[in-house]
Amino acid sequence: MSETDTRTTEETETARRPGRERGREDGKFGRYGGQYVPEALMPAIEELTDAYERYVLDNEDGFMDEFRERLADFGGRPTPLQRADRLSERYDTEVYLKREDLLHGGAHKLNNALGQVLLAKYMGKERIIAETGAGQHGTATAMAAAHLDMPCTIYMGERDINRQRPNVFRMKLNGSEVKPVTTGRGTLKEAISETMRDWAETVEDTHYVIGSIVGPHPFPVMVRDFQAVISEEAREQAREKTGGLPTDVVACAGGGSNTMGTFAHFVDDEDVALHAVEAGGSTLEVDEEAGVAPNSASLFAGEEGVLHGARTKLLQDSDGQIMESHSVSSGLDYAGVGPELAYLVDEGRVDPVAVDDDAALEGFHRLSNTEGIIPALETAHAFGYLEEHHEDLGERVVVNVSGRGDKDLDAAIEETDQRDVANAPDMSMFTGGM
Amino acid sequence: MSETDTRTTEETETARRPGRERGREDGKFGRYGGQYVPEALMPAIEELTDAYERYVLDNEDGFMDEFRERLADFGGRPTPLQRADRLSERYDTEVYLKREDLLHGGAHKLNNALGQVLLAKYMGKERIIAETGAGQHGTATAMAAAHLDMPCTIYMGERDINRQRPNVFRMKLNGSEVKPVTTGRGTLKEAISETMRDWAETVEDTHYVIGSIVGPHPFPVMVRDFQAVISEEAREQAREKTGGLPTDVVACAGGGSNTMGTFAHFVDDEDVALHAVEAGGSTLEVDEEAGVAPNSASLFAGEEGVLHGARTKLLQDSDGQIMESHSVSSGLDYAGVGPELAYLVDEGRVDPVAVDDDAALEGFHRLSNTEGIIPALETAHAFGYLEEHHEDLGERVVVNVSGRGDKDLDAAIEETDQRDVANAPDMSMFTGGM
Amino acid sequence: MANSDALDAAFADGPAYVPYLVVGDPDYESSKAYVEALDRGGADVIELGLPFSEPIAEGSTIQEALVRSLDAGMTPDRFFAFAEELEVDAALVCMTYYNLIYQYGKGEGPRPFVERAAAAGIQGLVVPDLPAEEADPLREACDEFGLDLVFIVAPTTRGDRLDRMMANVSGYVYVQARLGTTGARDDVSDQTTASLDRLSGYDVPKAVGFGISTGDHAERIVAGGADGIIVGSALVDVVAEGVAADLSTAEVADRLEALSRELKGGAERGHRSRTGTVESA
Amino acid sequence: MANSDALDAAFADGPAYVPYLVVGDPDYESSKAYVEALDRGGADVIELGLPFSEPIAEGSTIQEALVRSLDAGMTPDRFFAFAEELEVDAALVCMTYYNLIYQYGKGEGPRPFVERAAAAGIQGLVVPDLPAEEADPLREACDEFGLDLVFIVAPTTRGDRLDRMMANVSGYVYVQARLGTTGARDDVSDQTTASLDRLSGYDVPKAVGFGISTGDHAERIVAGGADGIIVGSALVDVVAEGVAADLSTAEVADRLEALSRELKGGAERGHRSRTGTVESA
Numbered sequence A, B: 001m002s003e004t005d006t007r008t009t010e011e012t013e014t015a016r017r018p019g020r021e022r023g024r025e026d027g028k029f030g031r032y033g034g035q036y037v038p039e040a041l042m043p044a045i046e047e048l049t050d051a052y053e054r055y056v057l058d059n060e061d062g063f064m065d066e067f068r069e070r071l072a073d074f075g076g077r078p079t080p081l082q083r084a085d086r087l088s089e090r091y092d093t094e095v096y097l098k099r100e101d102l103l104h105g106g107a108h109k110l111n112n113a114l115g116q117v118l119l120a121k122y123m124g125k126e127r128i129i130a131e132t133g134a135g136q137h138g139t140a141t142a143m144a145a146a147h148l149d150m151p152c153t154i155y156m157g158e159r160d161i162n163r164q165r166p167n168v169f170r171m172k173l174n175g176s177e178v179k180p181v182t183t184g185r186g187t188l189k190e191a192i193s194e195t196m197r198d199w200a201e202t203v204e205d206t207h208y209v210i211g212s213i214v215g216p217h218p219f220p221v222m223v224r225d226f227q228a229v230i231s232e233e234a235r236e237q238a239r240e241k242t243g244g245l246p247t248d249v250v251a252c253a254g255g256g257s258n259t260m261g262t263f264a265h266f267v268d269d270e271d272v273a274l275h276a277v278e279a280g281g282s283t284l285e286v287d288e289e290a291g292v293a294p295n296s297a298s299l300f301a302g303e304e305g306v307l308h309g310a311r312t313k314l315l316q317d318s319d320g321q322i323m324e325s326h327s328v329s330s331g332l333d334y335a336g337v338g339p340e341l342a343y344l345v346d347e348g349r350v351d352p353v354a355v356d357d358d359a360a361l362e363g364f365h366r367l368s369n370t371e372g373i374i375p376a377l378e379t380a381h382a383f384g385y386l387e388e389h390h391e392d393l394g395e396r397v398v399v400n401v402s403g404r405g406d407k408d409l410d411a412a413i414e415e416t417d418q419r420d421v422a423n424a425p426d427m428s429m430f431t432g433g434m
Numbered sequence C, D: 001m002a003n004s005d006a007l008d009a010a011f012a013d014g015p016a017y018v019p020y021l022v023v024g025d026p027d028y029e030s031s032k033a034y035v036e037a038l039d040r041g042g043a044d045v046i047e048l049g050l051p052f053s054e055p056i057a058e059g060s061t062i063q064e065a066l067v068r069s070l071d072a073g074m075t076p077d078r079f080f081a082f083a084e085e086l087e088v089d090a091a092l093v094c095m096t097y098y099n100l101i102y103q104y105g106k107g108e109g110p111r112p113f114v115e116r117a118a119a120a121g122i123q124g125l126v127v128p129d130l131p132a133e134e135a136d137p138l139r140e141a142c143d144e145f146g147l148d149l150v151f152i153v154a155p156t157t158r159g160d161r162l163d164r165m166m167a168n169v170s171g172y173v174y175v176q177a178r179l180g181t182t183g184a185r186d187d188v189s190d191q192t193t194a195s196l197d198r199l200s201g202y203d204v205p206k207a208v209g210f211g212i213s214t215g216d217h218a219e220r221i222v223a224g225g226a227d228g229i230i231v232g233s234a235l236v237d238v239v240a241e242g243v244a245a246d247l248s249t250a251e252v253a254d255r256l257e258a259l260s261r262e263l264k265g266g267a268e269r270g271h272r273s274r275t276g277t278v279e280s281a
């Protein structure tokens, strides 16, 4: 199908589609999205678009059936929607937790990684590459690649490698090669650029598994569709358990894959408020001179631009150079955000909020000691939000627990140690690391 | 009900009961089991026995319904029974994995911990104590206690505390107090003794959550009943997925809770072979002089005796002093084993096998890099067994993946580094620790 | 009431002083001097602790003594040799855990242990982890060889359990003064009085233990109706102090003898106050 | 065919030599000397790289040059000042990423950037992350200010995509010699010949780039049908070596000029062999 053809039918089609299918035709979300990539990648993008349409949208060869079966058997889906008794009491509202932390690998990331690696297999690809920041997407991809017997190379910034050694080890245990990226600051955005470079040379036999709803079309829609299982389940579970829909749905947002996964099936439920919680870092102020944003609140504080293949909201300086973002949670530490979220924020459908490092850490300790669930630091932002804004929420709130905190124990020790966290346990035996 | 009464009806009752209910009346498994405890604990044991019969066996006040609901919502049950494609190919037999590693907390341990903490709540207790070795039972108990809002103290040997710091941190994050046990070698058996001492002073308001199918009646039956959900699901899942029962069921055995949990509903299926895989450590030879067994193969190499409240098979010297056991996996490192397993081994119903440290490590790497599942080192023994004995097995094997390996990353690095593990990845960047 | 005449005699006139020490703590020879010092200090019965590696009923004081003894090489056979070599007037009771008794039999149950104990001059056994329900084989062996089997009654023991225990006990009953494990305490518990009341209908000597550390305690306990006092941790503490301060065996033995005299004296005062003029406790 | 006369002229007679350098690498002044050296070495068109922080289409050689330039303070405004100050005969093309172009407009799209570029004497743009599908606004601005918009054709570009691109391109088409990112290579790819064949029906100059590093390469490429050669990494390597070996600006400029002469000479030999006697490639 030629793109010119697609474009002519676009407006009408999109208008008729429910919100959770937005962008499928052409990767456009209002002004956001698109395919801003080097020409050399275009054939791969087109091949992928074709495969996405056939296998994912049309379930050709039973792709979606196999995907769902593997998500269940290998991944452990469905994940529960659990009532959080003690938080419900604390906030005098019904708080429900969507337990993506129970997914194999410990985060929602596997939904996408498994989908893409399986798709690569259906496409006849022989090799997987991926980038990773915190290492969560990398470990999920490495697991999926081992499970499906695909050779896999993961690019990871050198600085991230040093911050996330257990995740590096996990990837290697799963048989993946981990390639350190030494350019720039050695974090996620450099790793993405590097992976794109690899892909530009190897498109014929290689699939690039992007880790969030970012990048050129069809990645944002495809990753969303793979992650949408979260809200598909949560919506059904909420109806079963509570007899109705939630008043509010809360999810943290880095690139935004767990966010859109959690929102997708609620987008058309206009009475359900959707809250995307970004990392407010240490402050929302930006240091233009140094090119540093001490946060990664691109929905809240970013401006329109083009990054990594898509038009979206970015943290950038006035020249358009991408800023160094910062967050206590490396998985939220990204200067961009998925174009669909940028669109939904502009439309007023999604409420963007920023929660700072301190509040996130308190959220981390709060969920750990009141509910017996140690969340990822990314996830902890959602609980920081709950604490600060519960009075603005309705009577039934679903919060996505996007991941578990095992990967963050060292960071939690270090960060707790640096501040006065009111609800932290006695840390004396841990300071100085484990 | 007086015990003399119970005893008179015992023989006939037990004979009529299916195997998975064995021992419920009096805690006897042939010559094994019993209640060898200080008199001061007897009232607590009797109160617990009574509570077990009412709430667990008779579902009084809907206890079992609440337990199962919380296991589902908080714990993430059911866990999948997954076909392991690559292992099936490797061994030319159908290998299915029961995925207890996906349970909240990362191991089967929560089934029991949640059951007991909930029971304590039904009994009106106000405080939880528990012992832990590897820290898995401790973390599971701490999670359950936080979830159910019960103050909790965990006893842990000082040496284990140093070996398992991330688990110590997790318990503290969940709001539990962790008390170091400095007596003896500072490992699991000292921690059990210490917890019993605490209990002897605090029985009135405190429940002791034992971590495996060991200890005095009713612990062995109660823990088995809580863990039996594993085989209840697995049996049903095997029938659904394969149209029949497995030929073999394999589980590692420390105290034996995951083992009996995995076997319970298959015990009466006489055509299903049951394999309990113990830690063979470095060798099965015993150093009588030093009182050291460089393994923890009490089913395979132990002798009858009385330990921690029950008659069972033990690693002991000729005087009856308990030996120091050893294993690469601290969770299997216990000198005793559940009395029910001792009985089933004597009866010839369960096949006891020992797998040494080297084979377990290879199993660890094999599952990680071929199936994308990093198992606990305990669990890895079951895969060591599969590699060594797959030719003796039938055409459909279920292996319990009792836990995930995140807790073992440091140990895996250290132990892999000490030997020549054929299938390990390049470890150079990790040696020296993370 | 008792299989052994010696135990009968110990409780026959006046309150019995029943001290406990771990045999072999901190070493074989010193330990012998210490036990003999207890005897000189007035012991009527001596409980000799045979150390087990997993002493689930002990507090930390005694547990550490057990470890010292094990580290110095104590075994059941050396324990029996020790008992044989002792020169004491008091009756001897062995306190240990069931696994050692059972294992000594090499597959023949508890009988070989009891036989050997009898030959070594032991008159009774206390086995804190053996409940009456599991005690039949040991009871039979004790009867065969003329040993008494002492049971521990906890503050919480009542009803059927108490009856069953009292039907099996002989020599004396060990009345646990409070909940918890062994260990010296500063006060005397109300639970003791309640326990003695509950036991008043049973015709067997009642020796109260757990936490007695001074003559005053002893006095009050006996005044409250006990037929004897069992003292463990307070004496083991003296041994432990000797180890910590590197005192001579003779010095430690002297202190044990002196403390024994104080305890025994207290018990006798308590007995007089109960049988003669009632002093305020 | 082209909006700009200068680009038309560059390809008018003989093969065009199109070198690329990153403006501001390693600093503003040296960079100016280097670009002028290219001009002296025979450049027909010079591609001036304006650095972007996320250069997804570049190999490591050019990426590092972009980082050096950014670290030295390069911005779009300084870039334009640089272009204005240059004293060169060659036509100037700006190569950069779309976000800088877009952001320069402060909400008014790409037009302000193009307007400023035109004022600075830039005759064309290459935007590697801007596909023809998204290029309408930039195309319009280029047309308005007389700039050419150069597209890159990959070895894999075919069919509809190729048609759409060729309908939009002006000045010249940048024929990517092989898959992958920029970077000097030792051989000349077969993919080049295939690409040139595929493009033979389109009436626009074809400049081949990606991996050309010697006069020999240049000769073979032009002999194979290219209308020009684009050389980036090989030249940037010379700058990088200068930084690493701490060479004087003059020395690096000399080397750039010499390499340029070699490349230009190679291209001319190739052209002669194609138009005159056919030498074996």
Ligand SMILES: Cc1ncc(COP(=O)(O)O)c(C=O)c1O
Binding pocket: A107, A108, A134, A135, A136, A137, A211, A212, A213, A252, A253, A254, A255, A256, A257, A258, A259, A330, A331, A332, A376, A378, A379, A402, A403, A404
């Ligand atoms: C647990 C967890 N939650 C959230 C995120 C943020 O990613 P996204 O916004 O794409 O879901 C990450 C990324 O690593 C993560 O690991």
Ligand SMILES: Cc1ncc(COP(=O)(O)O)c(C=O)c1O
Binding pocket: B107, B108, B134, B135, B136, B137, B211, B212, B213, B252, B253, B254, B255, B256, B257, B258, B259, B330, B331, B332, B376, B378, B379, B402, B403, B404
């Ligand atoms: C993952 C795992 N498997 C197995 C065991 C062994 O315990 P059990 O035999 O009681 O199941 C443990 C104990 O810590 C464990 O953590």
